[in-house]
Amino acid sequence: MFTLPKKICWVNPLSEVSALTHAGSLLSPNDEIVAPYDLEMDDALTSGFRPLSMVQGILNAATAALASDYALHCNLHVINGMGVTLGDSIIGLTALFAIKKRHPSLGITLYRPARAPRYVQRLYELAAPPLGKVIELPVALDSLPPGDLKIDIGNHLFWPAFASLPMVDFFLWALGVPPSDVPSADKRNRWLQALPLVAHEREPYVLFCPNATTPVRSIPPSMHAELIERLWREFGLPVAGFGAVDHPHYTDVTPLAPDTADFVAWIRHARYLVTSDTAALHIAAGFDVPTTAFFTTIPPSMRARDYTNCRAVSVPLPGLDGIQASSRATDLAALERAYAMLLAGEFSLTP
Structure with a gap:
């Protein structure tokens, strides 16, 4: 049988x-x-x-x-x-x-x-x-x-x-x-503090990480230069970041972070972080790096609830709540309008 x-x-x-x-x-x-x-x-x-x-x-x-x-x-x-x-x-x-x-x-x-x-x-x-x-x-x-x-x-x-x-x-x-x-x-x-990170001896800087794993959760490219200018004005420090942006006080450090350990180290040593990338946010929280994090299709409490050094900013996208990913032109146009409205008001990157 x-x-x-x-x-x-x-x-x-x-x-x-x-x-x-x-x-x-x-x-x-x-x-x-x-x-x-x-x-x-x-x-x-x-x-x-x-x-x-x-x-x-x-x-x-x-x-x-x-x-x-x-x-x-x-x-x-x-x-x-x-x-x-x-x-x-x-x-x-x-x-x-x-x-x-x-x-x-x-x-x-x-x-x-x-x-x-x-x-x-x-x-x-x-x-x-x-x-x-x-x-x-x-x-x-x-x-x-x-x-x-x-x-x-x-x-x-x-x-x-x-x-x-x-x-x-x-x-x-x-x-x-x-x-x-x-x-x-x-x-x-x-x-994360126990990871074997590379040596990182640089002048003080603030860090800009605008790209999430999906465009609808990223900071629109048209807003990058404006946010970098605000970082420069508010901190008076050089701005490092990931991605090419034309600004006199900004350096794209992507070539200097070929390994995950390098990426972690750049966040670890930043004086301040502005990001829409939750990976960067989670790393910053591990090292108590003060952060402003932007959230679009997911409530900030779902990712930043326990982070005492994080200023979580909600960028509402009505009708797109909860979606995991999107690169549709209509969604990205709505994203750009939402950021433009936010930055047009009395908005400061720091609390």
């Missing part, structure tokens, strides 16, 4: 579309754990893949309530965390370091999408020594030791809770930790 493996409860494979948007990681026909993002980047066929959450012992907060008593475990395996953007990764790692602080002997292994951008992967290389091991997907299901705690956070962008919780609270919840159990001070990315 034929019986299925005890670890796996049979379910029909996901459709090719739902496999890429599934709230969790995937199990291949060969019983390998796969990141949907890697399949998408490889333009690979997605037929025959099943939800990893169907495997007994793989926990996924998107499918079942999760409460993890880490005191009872020696090892934690985080599957497909913490996303493929720099900002999400910083916050996801903050949640893991908060757990590590409370359970120093806990061994952590983090399984990552292999096709994530190189500058994002570099962050995990920098964080790995104090955190634990980082392994690229895919891996064989049987390679995960039985008895260890295994939590899947794959494809978190498609989890409903990701759009409704402050990001750090989302990752803590997804790891089975009540967000209220972690004090605000432990949600400020201070683990």
Whole structure:
């Protein structure tokens, strides 16, 4: 009589579309754990893949309530965390370091999408020594030791809770930790201070980071020179930044930041930061760098709630609330009008 493996409860494979948007990681026909993002980047066929959450012992907060008593475990395996953007990764790692602080002997292994951008992967290389091991997907299901705690956070962008919780609270919840159990001070990315950063001996400067991962959350290029002029007038310091802008007191330092560690160091040593890039904001918070951060399609509380040195400025875009990305001409025209209206008023970059 034929019986299925005890670890796996049979379910029909996901459709090719739902496999890429599934709230969790995937199990291949060969019983390998796969990141949907890697399949998408490889333009690979997605037929025959099943939800990893169907495997007994793989926990996924998107499918079942999760409460993890880490005191009872020696090892934690985080599957497909913490996303493929720099900002999400910083916050996801903050949640893991908060757990590590409370359970120093806990061994952590983090399984990552292999096709994530190189500058994002570099962050995990920098964080790995104090955190634990980082392994690229895919891996064989049987390679995960039985008895260890295994939590899947794959494809978190498609989890409903990701759009409704402050990001750090989302990752803590997804790891089975009540967000209220972690004090605000432990949600400020201070683990970044332990990174092995490059030497950075320069004259004082303020920093301008106008580009987010999507145009609708970026500062419009037509506003860059105006904001740099305001930075120069308010601080009287040279303005460094990322991107070409024609201004006599501005220097594009993009060529001087070829590595993620360099990018972090430029933020670390700035006297002040103006940005719409949440990755830059999260880094600044980790080093207590005073910041003005602009938010468009997402409420500031979702990203900056715990940052005491941040002035969060909302730039309303009616009708676009909550969208993750857009480069549509109509949306960018609305974005430009919103910034123009903001800057036309009595607006100061500092509180």
